[in-house]
Amino acid sequence: MQADFFAKKRKSSLRFFVVLAAITICAIIMTEYNVVKGFESLPRAVTWALGNFYPTQESLVKLPNILKSLVETLLVSIAATTIGAVFAILFAIMGSNTTKINGFFGSISRGIATIFRNIDVAAWAMILLFSFGQSSLTGYFALFFGSFGFLTRAFVETIDEVSEGSVEALRATGANYFSIIFQSVIPSSLPQMISWVLFMIETNIRSATLIGLLTGSGIGFTFNLYYKSLNYDIASLVVITIVVSILLIESISNYVRRVIL
Known part of the structure; x- marks a missing residue:
């Protein structure tokens, strides 16, 4: 056999x-x-x-401006992810088979999440350019929509996997819907949800560089500006700062995961 x-x-x-x-x-x-x-x-x-394509001593003069753009990109990525996670929790609770209010709202929640998840953040950026133009707000909403769709799907699976047994136990004792959510679903799912949020922050920081090329903001725009003006030494310094920041964020994220999981 x-x-x-x-x-x-x-x-x-x-x-x-x-x-x-x-x-x-x-x-x-x-x-x-x-x-x-x-x-x-x-x-x-x-x-x-x-x-x-390597930094020179002269290019280090531009480092403060590069770090300023990098901080802007990091803050936009973190803000878009965390706000998207808040909305994702609400839609995941309504869309999960374990906690859904009824089949209609469950299908609507999962359908909305599927639409947002299957449209790439770059596509969102191009769509939103028509409404908001080239600005940090365009990049923020593009990352927010992508984060919302992905995290809703991830949170739905987390709730279904982690909370089913405890939810059934509380239902058997006659607990109401909100008691089940706040005493069982959120506490038991929270560590895994935080892990997904950290993963999404890492992904959004990488995506934000590409989004910046389209929206004319953040570190992506800074790289594009120096690369197109043939200042390859400064462009290489931008790339190095991006790589270092991603590695730093990833190491922090891995440490937090080890602590909470």
């Missing part, structure tokens, strides 16, 4: 890789991508980066 199981797994894996290889080959043919030329260009790209 065990040999048959592993044989089936190997066949499934083989079929997956065959399909993946076929899709890759079709994509190469359709896009007329030259694989050989692509690999040949890598050494030239690395040589150019090592010779041009």
Whole structure:
């Protein structure tokens, strides 16, 4: 029986890789991508980066302005994530099979979350540009909508997995709906929810760089400004500050996860 199981797994894996290889080959043919030329260009790209894309002593003068833009990006990302999490908790409670008020509101909540989750933050930024123009507010709402959709889905699954047993126990004792929410659902789900929020903050900080290119704000706009003006030394300094900030936020996030989980 065990040999048959592993044989089936190997066949499934083989079929997956065959399909993946076929899709890759079709994509190469359709896009007329030259694989050989692509690999040949890598050494030239690395040589150019090592010779041009590095910070110099003169570029350090711009570091205060870069850090100011970076702080703006970090604050927008954190604000969008935390506010999105508040709304996500409300919609997750209404959309969860464990805590939903009725099937109608549950379907509406999950449907709204699905729509917001499946539209990329870059697409949200382009849509919102028509209403708010190039500003930090556009980036904030783009990150907020993306965070709201993702976190609602994550919170729904968390509530369904973590709280089902305790919810049934409270219902058996005759507890009302709000007692169940505040005495069982939120306390038992909160550590995992915080973990999801921290993950979303990390993701939004990465996404905010791209959003800044579109909305003309934050660290993304700063990078685009110096890169397009051929100030590669300053642009490289921007990239380094972004990488360092992401690594720092990720280390803090991992530490908090270890403490709460």
